[in-house]
Amino acid sequence: MKRFAYDFERPLVQLETKLDEMKRLESAEKEDIAADICYLEEQIQKLRMRTYSKLTTWQKVQLARHPDRPKMVDYIEAIFTDFIELHGDRAFKDDSSITGGFARLDDEKVMILGHQKGRNTKENIAWNFGMPNPEGYRKAIRIMRLADKFGLPLITFVDTPGAHPGIGAEERGQAVAIAESIMELSQLKVPVIVSVIGEGGSGGALAIGFGDRIIMLENSYYSVITPEGCASILWDGEVSAERAAEVLGLTADKLLELGLVDTIVKEPLGGAHHAPALVARNLKKEIVSALDELKAVGKESLADKRYEKLRSIGHYAEPIKTLTK
Amino acid sequence: MPIGDWFKKEQKDDAQSAEKRAVPDGVWEKCPGCNEALFIKELERNHMVCSKCDYHFPISAQQRIDNLTDHGSFEELWAEMHSEDPLHFIGVKAYTMSLDKAKKTTGLQDAAVCGRALIDGRRVVLGVIDFKFIGGSMGAVVGEKITRTIELATAEEIPVITVSSSGGARMQEGMISLMQMAKTSAAVARHSAAGLPYISVMANPTTGGVTASFATLADIIIAEPRALIGFAGPRVIEQTIKQKLPKDFQTAEFNLQHGQIDMIVDRANMKRTISRIIDYMGS
Ligand SMILES: [Zn+2]
Numbered sequence: 001m002k003r004f005a006y007d008f009e010r011p012l013v014q015l016e017t018k019l020d021e022m023k024r025l026e027s028a029e030k031e032d033i034a035a036d037i038c039y040l041e042e043q044i045q046k047l048r049m050r051t052y053s054k055l056t057t058w059q060k061v062q063l064a065r066h067p068d069r070p071k072m073v074d075y076i077e078a079i080f081t082d083f084i085e086l087h088g089d090r091a092f093k094d095d096s097s098i099t100g101g102f103a104r105l106d107d108e109k110v111m112i113l114g115h116q117k118g119r120n121t122k123e124n125i126a127w128n129f130g131m132p133n134p135e136g137y138r139k140a141i142r143i144m145r146l147a148d149k150f151g152l153p154l155i156t157f158v159d160t161p162g163a164h165p166g167i168g169a170e171e172r173g174q175a176v177a178i179a180e181s182i183m184e185l186s187q188l189k190v191p192v193i194v195s196v197i198g199e200g201g202s203g204g205a206l207a208i209g210f211g212d213r214i215i216m217l218e219n220s221y222y223s224v225i226t227p228e229g230c231a232s233i234l235w236d237g238e239v240s241a242e243r244a245a246e247v248l249g250l251t252a253d254k255l256l257e258l259g260l261v262d263t264i265v266k267e268p269l270g271g272a273h274h275a276p277a278l279v280a281r282n283l284k285k286e287i288v289s290a291l292d293e294l295k296a297v298g299k300e301s302l303a304d305k306r307y308e309k310l311r312s313i314g315h316y317a318e319p320i321k322t323l324t325k
Numbered sequence: 326m327p328i329g330d331w332f333k334k335e336q337k338d339d340a341q342s343a344e345k346r347a348v349p350d351g352v353w354e355k356c357p358g359c360n361e362a363l364f365i366k367e368l369e370r371n372h373m374v375c376s377k378c379d380y381h382f383p384i385s386a387q388q389r390i391d392n393l394t395d396h397g398s399f400e401e402l403w404a405e406m407h408s409e410d411p412l413h414f415i416g417v418k419a420y421t422m423s424l425d426k427a428k429k430t431t432g433l434q435d436a437a438v439c440g441r442a443l444i445d446g447r448r449v450v451l452g453v454i455d456f457k458f459i460g461g462s463m464g465a466v467v468g469e470k471i472t473r474t475i476e477l478a479t480a481e482e483i484p485v486i487t488v489s490s491s492g493g494a495r496m497q498e499g500m501i502s503l504m505q506m507a508k509t510s511a512a513v514a515r516h517s518a519a520g521l522p523y524i525s526v527m528a529n530p531t532t533g534g535v536t537a538s539f540a541t542l543a544d545i546i547i548a549e550p551r552a553l554i555g556f557a558g559p560r561v562i563e564q565t566i567k568q569k570l571p572k573d574f575q576t577a578e579f580n581l582q583h584g585q586i587d588m589i590v591d592r593a594n595m596k597r598t599i600s601r602i603i604d605y606m607g608s
Binding site for chain 1: 403414472506507538542555
């Protein structure tokens with residue numbers, strides 16, 4: 001089977017393919033090549049370190065978009081049990097680029113909500129590549145309100161290139177749907193835990209993308225605009241998205257440094273798809289520990305604490321004289 | 326004008342400014358709407374609206390404040406707040422250079438001008454965004470000032486009014502800008518929960534992170550005629566769907582037809598309309 005690989009991964013994949021061939025030969029007992037295999041495995045290990053241990057920002061963006069990267073559906077299966085999916089915005093349609101519903105996190109009853117990217121072309125077409133229309137955000141608002149009403153902590157998963165840009169989306173109020181979803185999140189009286197698992201594309205991500213705790217997978221990104229969009233606006237398309245990604249400060253470590261996210265979950269060399277079960281286990285650990293902390297906060301002060309957290313996102317300068325007003 | 330066009334225009338303006346200076350101060354201004362040459366004095370008397378075709382010329386935050394509030398009543402707050410360039414952002418040019426240039430052209434420290442004012446004798450808090458300052462984009466300063474504007478109105482139990490013309494979140498401050506959408510929206514939620522009025526006016530253009538946050542969360546949304554209002558920029562949509570957009574797509578009229586705004590109001594009637602609406606909203 002031919003594996004998907006970005007340019008920077010290709011030399012490694014070539015070696016790995018070669019190793020597979022040699023192993024097939026050996027198992028057919030055609031040749032005694034155990035020593036060669038051993039040598040090749042060592043080389044592969046070295047190359048893997050070289051390829052993945054110092055990823056550029058752009059390479060991280062690529063890994064965040066990797067087709068084999070675990071998706072919302074994978075995390076639902078790996079982290080939760082007894083998922084009951086809910087559908088529809090009660091106004092226009094069911095937008096499957098956002099999914100959510102009741103689930104159990106160990107013994108804890110919770111509500112989950114997330115962008116749905118597909119694991120293959122068929123799913124991606126059905127789920128619009130995780131790019132919601134207004135009805136997706138209105139479904140999200142319904143799910144948030146249910147969580148609030150029944151006292152269920154809200155666990156969200158962010159993975160979208162952005163909200164869908166289209167004629168119908170504008171006609172049905174893409175802007176206000178996102179705005180209302182953001183406003184709803186700010187008011188919830190239940191704990192809100194966000195996990196950025198792949199792409200955090202702009203307002204379409206933010207609509208379900210802030211809360212009491214924001215966890216990011218190491219190779220996910222969260223950005224005010226896609227690197228492609230930034231490149232075309234700020235440089236008039238004259239530089240690559242690669243360069244734009246560098247200046248946008250969109251990686252997990254940079255956002256942690258800026259105090260905009262709370263925790264980073266490490267990924268294996270090469271990205272989450274190289275050990276999905278391990279990543280899901282570590283992500284679950286962070287979600288559970290965040291939830292334990294937040295349950296200790298009184299129900300009445302959760303929204304206030306969330307507001308204070310938002311209020312502290314500043315990074316501006318102000319001369320003293322205006323402060324005294 | 327979406328933010329991409331603003332950047333293009335700014336670069337063009339740089340090239341043309343030398344040429345412009347050679348022409349003495351004009352008495353006439355050509356209307357982009359109908360190509361008519363308009364007498365500037367008369368245009369100013371008419372709130373910078375073409376008397377022939379109703380084209381609304383872009384105006385500064387100060388002109389909007391003059392247009393909406395009782396004479397001499399505006400008391401500006403937090404005027405000195407300015408950006409710290411948190412990402413040390415360098416695009417085609419350094420963000421600090423864009424900031425310096427915008428400060429020079431507008432006389433402002435950032436895109437939002439906020440303060441207390443009276444409208445027909447009634448106390449309000451007003452926040453206005455000036456498109457001339459980096460496309461009216463929202464970074465940490467605009468987000469903080471709009472939030473404080475809303476919070477002040479909540480604390481004093483009076484109406485809040487915002488006037489937007491913005492390309493959206495400011496790219497040069499990255500995720501800090503995106504988070505301003507959440508901050509301002511959360512402030513609106515608290516103001517609304519206190520039972521207090523919020524009126525949002527959207528001028529040409531209001532798009533992206535500003536329409537997807539505080540600007541569309543008001544009790545009443547008013548647009549200026551023909552203003553471009555939407556989430557995604559028209560060019561992005563065209564490139565994505567690979568088909569021509571309808572002729573009036575994302576205009577104020579289109580938004581009214583699709584139920585996204587309450588009304589379209591001429592600049593000349595804006596103050597009176599806001600005043601009449603607030604009167605129904607108590608206090
Ligand atoms: Zn005209």
